[in-house]
Amino acid sequence: MQKIIRAHSIRLNSTPSQETFFKKACGCARVSYNWILDNYQYQLDQGKKPDLFELKREFNKMKRDLYPWISESPKDANLQPFTHFQNAINRFFKKQSGFPVYKKRGKKDSFYISNDKFKIDNLKAYIPKLGWVKITERLRFSGKILKAVVRRKSNYWFVVVSVETLDLPNKIENQDIVGVDLGIKALATLSNGDQFLSSKPLRSKLEKLKQLHRIVSRRSKGGSNRKRAIVRLSKLYYVISCIRKDILNKLTTHLCKNFKYIAIEDLNVAGMLKNHKLALSVSDLGFGEFRRQLEYKSKMFGNELIIADRFYPSSKLCSRCGWKKDDLTLSDRVFSCKECGLEIDRDLNASLNLKNYGLNKLNKLREVIPEVTLGERKALAYNGVSETIFDEPRISGSNVSDHICLSRK
Numbered sequence: 001m002q003k004i005i006r007a008h009s010i011r012l013n014s015t016p017s018q019e020t021f022f023k024k025a026c027g028c029a030r031v032s033y034n035w036i037l038d039n040y041q042y043q044l045d046q047g048k049k050p051d052l053f054e055l056k057r058e059f060n061k062m063k064r065d066l067y068p069w070i071s072e073s074p075k076d077a078n079l080q081p082f083t084h085f086q087n088a089i090n091r092f093f094k095k096q097s098g099f100p101v102y103k104k105r106g107k108k109d110s111f112y113i114s115n116d117k118f119k120i121d122n123l124k125a126y127i128p129k130l131g132w133v134k135i136t137e138r139l140r141f142s143g144k145i146l147k148a149v150v151r152r153k154s155n156y157w158f159v160v161v162s163v164e165t166l167d168l169p170n171k172i173e174n175q176d177i178v179g180v181d182l183g184i185k186a187l188a189t190l191s192n193g194d195q196f197l198s199s200k201p202l203r204s205k206l207e208k209l210k211q212l213h214r215i216v217s218r219r220s221k222g223g224s225n226r227k228r229a230i231v232r233l234s235k236l237y238y239v240i241s242c243i244r245k246d247i248l249n250k251l252t253t254h255l256c257k258n259f260k261y262i263a264i265e266d267l268n269v270a271g272m273l274k275n276h277k278l279a280l281s282v283s284d285l286g287f288g289e290f291r292r293q294l295e296y297k298s299k300m301f302g303n304e305l306i307i308a309d310r311f312y313p314s315s316k317l318c319s320r321c322g323w324k325k326d327d328l329t330l331s332d333r334v335f336s337c338k339e340c341g342l343e344i345d346r347d348l349n350a351s352l353n354l355k356n357y358g359l360n361k362l363n364k365l366r367e368v369i370p371e372v373t374l375g376e377r378k379a380l381a382y383n384g385v386s387e388t389i390f391d392e393p394r395i396s397g398s399n400v401s402d403h404i405c406l407s408r409k
Contacts, residue, residue: 179354263358
């Protein structure tokens with residue numbers, strides 16, 4: 001059994017004086033980071049090669065003279081930004097991100113606490129130089145605490161505790177493979193016919209968001225009324241993000257607990273957001289967050305995640321015979337095959353193709369769409385109807401034949 005690191009974000013039930021302490025500590029972290037960036041940039045402009053170790057030693061010598069109030073906050077709050085800056089520079093040289101920028105007050109406020117100074121006991125957490133702070137829930141994981149980060153999100157304060165735990169293998173009874181197609185009409189369509197709908201939290205609260213944005217824009221800059229309006233707006237954004245993450249957490253957990261192999265598509269989310277007709281719906285569903293959760297949960301539950309190539313035409317291929325429909329458009333919600341005559345819901349067809357893709361990867365060739373039973377064929381012939389796949393599969397079901405709709409000839 002190998003050890004893995006898990007993080008638990010717990011909301012703090014802090015008092016106003018404790019929140020003031022948090023703001024000061026976040027200010028120390030921000031000032032320290034900006035000082036590093038300022039001196040690093042200055043040495044680059046002078047044609048020198050900056051040494052972060054020397055910068056850190058220089059900062060420790062002069063920080064109490066420059067910033068006398070820095071000693072009121074935990075020591076880690078002003079030292080950890082050097083590590084964060086080093087990571088940012090490494091990502092820049094690897095071309096994974098842009099050059100570091102200055103931190104702003106009130107934007108992504110947080111500060112670091114090392115494991116030797118942080119303690120947690122039932123519904124209390126110990127913050128150095130502050131004392132015990134009430135928390136809203138107990139730590140979910142057991143193991144060695146590695147670090148803690150206190151951060152603010154939408155005027156709420158959280159402590160994110162990283163814990164090193166043993167990777168206990170989870171027993172997955174269903175060893176089958178499932179193809180998952182993400183879409184706008186339905187959040188996820190599985191190859192077994194199941195559909196998972198999204199409550200679309202952003203679109204459902206769009207009018208309220210517009211109203212609060214108008215209120216913020218009409219308030220005078222720097223005034224207390226504007227600050228209160230911004231807090232109300234940020235809280236609504238926080239509610240929207242919580243609803244979205246709750247939906248995605250339940251979906252990804254369901255997939256990992258019920259299927260050994262999961263086949264998904266490598267979606268170009270950034271490219272989809274450039275389409276202004278779809279950008280709102282795509283960002284509302286959270287495709288990127290879905291893949292992120294599925295990747296780390298697959299490692300936790302012992303699943304095998306199969307990611308199809310970005311250019312794999314899952315929607316244009318017939319899941320029965322493999323014929324490709326090149327002129328398929330977004331408005332075509334039913335896939336009609338000219339070779340074998342299959343009529344099937346577009347999303348269901350794509351999920352079946354993803355399942356086929358996963359089977360080929362696993363070298364497990366088997367029938368994807370089950371044959372209609374003899375009794376079903378007799379019933380269809382007796383009623384004088386033809387079999388077509390239901391345009392909108394039901395949310396529950398075990399296989400594709402559960403979603404056959406009867407249409408008159």
